[in-house]
Amino acid sequence: MTNRVYVAIDTPDLARAKALATRVRHHVGGIKLGLEFFCAHGQAGVREMAALDLPIFLDLKLHDIPNTVAKAVQALHPLHPAILTVHASGGRAMLEDAKAAAPIGTKVVAVTMLTSLDSGDLAATGVQGSAHDHVVRLAGLAQEAGIDGIVCSGAEVAAAKALWPHGFFVVPGVRPADAAVGDQKRVVTPRAALDAGASILVIGRPITEAEDPDQAARAIAATL
Ligand SMILES: O=c1ccn([C@@H]2O[C@H](COP(=O)(O)O)[C@@H](O)[C@H]2O)c(=O)[nH]1
Numbered sequence: 001m002t003n004r005v006y007v008a009i010d011t012p013d014l015a016r017a018k019a020l021a022t023r024v025r026h027h028v029g030g031i032k033l034g035l036e037f038f039c040a041h042g043q044a045g046v047r048e049m050a051a052l053d054l055p056i057f058l059d060l061k062l063h064d065i066p067n068t069v070a071k072a073v074q075a076l077h078p079l080h081p082a083i084l085t086v087h088a089s090g091g092r093a094m095l096e097d098a099k100a101a102a103p104i105g106t107k108v109v110a111v112t113m114l115t116s117l118d119s120g121d122l123a124a125t126g127v128q129g130s131a132h133d134h135v136v137r138l139a140g141l142a143q144e145a146g147i148d149g150i151v152c153s154g155a156e157v158a159a160a161k162a163l164w165p166h167g168f169f170v171v172p173g174v175r176p177a178d179a180a181v182g183d184q185k186r187v188v189t190p191r192a193a194l195d196a197g198a199s200i201l202v203i204g205r206p207i208t209e210a211e212d213p214d215q216a217a218r219a220i221a222a223t224l
Pocket residue numbers: 008010034059111113114115116151152172173174182184202203204205206
């Protein structure tokens with residue numbers, strides 16, 4: 001089976017990004033590039049990372065009116081990312097237009113509720129109820145909009161998959177049992193996330209901030 005770990009390369013330093021990805025490339029299944037990297041290096045930087053010959057997950061979490069998001073997705077066509085994120089709370093029309101604008105072969109997935117949030121944070125934004133219910137509600141919206149899947153924590157993926165058996169489920173907030181949680185609030189172990197139904201795992205700091213990133217990636221792969 002192919003390796004289902006995408007390593008989150010979160011740095012504005014292109015040389016460090018390339019060095020990290022080169023070190024771990026044989027023990028991960030893809031590279032996830034997010035806002036920190038994209039704001040610093042844009043499409044040229046993504047192309048340099050794509051030269052490492054691993055699938056690229058472009059985690060830009062687009063969130064705007066439908067027309068603006070669709071135009072942004074069109075502007076990303078030359079990169080042909082394997083996976084691209086938008087925010088589910090942008091609404092159904094935005095999700096539909098993002099998918100329609102994406103290149104064939106790019107999976108468009110919607111972030112439901114950031115893994116750095118809990119139900120207390122939800123309440124502070126005026127949303128009552130549990131993280132679980134919020135994620136399941138937004139998973140239904142994403143499914144109806146015809147996109148490919150969602151981003152959620154490992155704690156909700158089983159419920160989302162029950163609702164959407166053929167969805168594509170991206171799970172960040174993944175931590176080996178002994179790893180520092182940092183700013184993540186809804187965390188699960190890599191094994192638990194896969195057992196619950198994750199399609200891919202996103203893992204950053206437990207690999208990139210390890211003394212030996214190569215060994216850390218290998219150790220995680222061994223538990224899967
Ligand atoms: O809900 C979400 C959506 C995206 N992310 C991204 O995943 C990685 C996680 O990095 P770690 O170092 O393993 O915490 C990071 O790039 C986030 O932007 C997320 O964590 N949660």
